């Protein structure tokens with residue numbers, strides 16, 4: 001058994017001869033949490049998608065890339081190997097939860113179907129487990145939510161449904177790529193609390209991607225800062241926030257401080 005749950009070494013992603021991600025090294029402990037921050041286009045999602053084996057068409061990992069999850073080299077997996085890892089051992093949630101759900105099927109049935117496939121539960125047991133998971137996600141009236149269609153739920157509720165689906169196979173690692181970015185500040189904080197709570201209760205490890213260093217600081221033990229496809233800084237989020245070493249990180253921290261002040265003012269006008 002390898003020491004780290006996830007160990008990524010020299011990750012590169014290219015589109016033809018353009019290098020989009022270069023030489024990324026990162027690691028996540030069992031039950032640990034890593035934040036990835038950086039401006040739009042810095043390579044955060046391509047890094048996550050590499051770990052999930054779902055790179056967009058036209059992009060690929062370079063030959064020196066090494067991604068080892070719980071002792072398994074993911075680069076060597078075939079289709080069936082991936083299906084035993086993605087969704088089961090590594091769950092994922094993305095921005096825009098609405099687009100990942102079928103609009104014409106109740107959210108409860110969608111979760112129950114995933115449970116039946118992933119855990120082999122029968123119809124009734126899957127329904128009961130789905131309601132239980134909705135309750136654990138902090139959804140009030142979980143039995144009522146079970147019967148609702150995606151359009152009947154708010155963005156925050158939909159994201160909780162997606163998190164329930166992502167963790168339904170009891171994964172060891174959850175990758176949340178901008179999962180709270182589209183939510184308003186209060187709902188974002190609630191969903192972050194939920195993720196922190198899940199970590200505490202289940203020992204789930206977390207990779208959390210955000211534009212916002214302060215968001216990462218709330219939930220993660222370690223952060224890497226990406227810019228133009230490379231990691232420019234890494235450390236404990238509080239240290240990085242307090243004393244950023246790289247010019248770019250300083251800009252991120254300053255921008256957040258300014259934005260934070262405006263948000264504060266806005267709340268009191």
Ligand SMILES: Nc1ncnc2c1ncn2[C@@H]1O[C@H](COP(=O)(O)OP(=O)(O)OP(=O)(O)O)[C@@H](O)[C@H]1O
Pocket residue numbers: 015020038039040041042043044045046047056057058059
């Ligand atoms: N299929 C593709 N073909 C070519 N270039 C791509 C492709 N997908 C992404 N890129 C480029 O790779 C770079 C990194 O993209 P990525 O989606 O990882 O950024 P990101 O840090 O997640 O940004 P955001 O914060 O906007 O989500 C960007 O410049 C993007 O334009």
Ligand SMILES: [Mg+2]
Pocket residue numbers: 044045046177178
């Ligand atoms: Mg992205």
